[in-house]
Amino acid sequence: xxxRLLAVLFPAAPSAAGAGDRARGRLDTPRKVTPAKTLAxxxxxxxxELDAEAAATAPETLRRAEILQRxxxxxxxxxxxxxxxxxxxxxEDRAPKP
Numbered sequence: 001x002x003x004r005l006l007a008v009l010f011p012a013a014p015s016a017a018g019a020g021d022r023a024r025g026r027l028d029t030p031r032k033v034t035p036a037k038t039l040a041x042x043x044x045x046x047x048x049e050l051d052a053e054a055a056a057t058a059p060e061t062l063r064r065a066e067i068l069q070r071x072x073x074x075x076x077x078x079x080x081x082x083x084x085x086x087x088x089x090x091x092e093d094r095a096p097k098p
Contacts, residue, residue: 008037 037045055061075082 008042 071082071086
């Protein structure tokens with residue numbers, strides 16, 4: 001994240017040979033001009049990345065990953081029983097709640 005921020009703020013300078021050739025008109029490829037990002041845009045990107053990282057380490061996400069891992073391990077032992085367990089979970093979700 002810090003590398004991306006630094007790359008936006010301080011883009012790499014073109015090599016000396018490339019700059020001279022461009023100045024003399026030897027390179028016929030036009031330079032692509034990228035618009036500079038505003039501070040608000042950069043802050044929004046950073047916030048989005050931080051939110052994504054926080055969501056990945058949320059207790060619910062970790063709990064789901066643990067359940068998935070246990071199901072995968074148990075499936076190797078008795079696939080029929082695991083299929084029945086998952087079906088029962090799906091039926092529980094459909095059942096009306098009081």
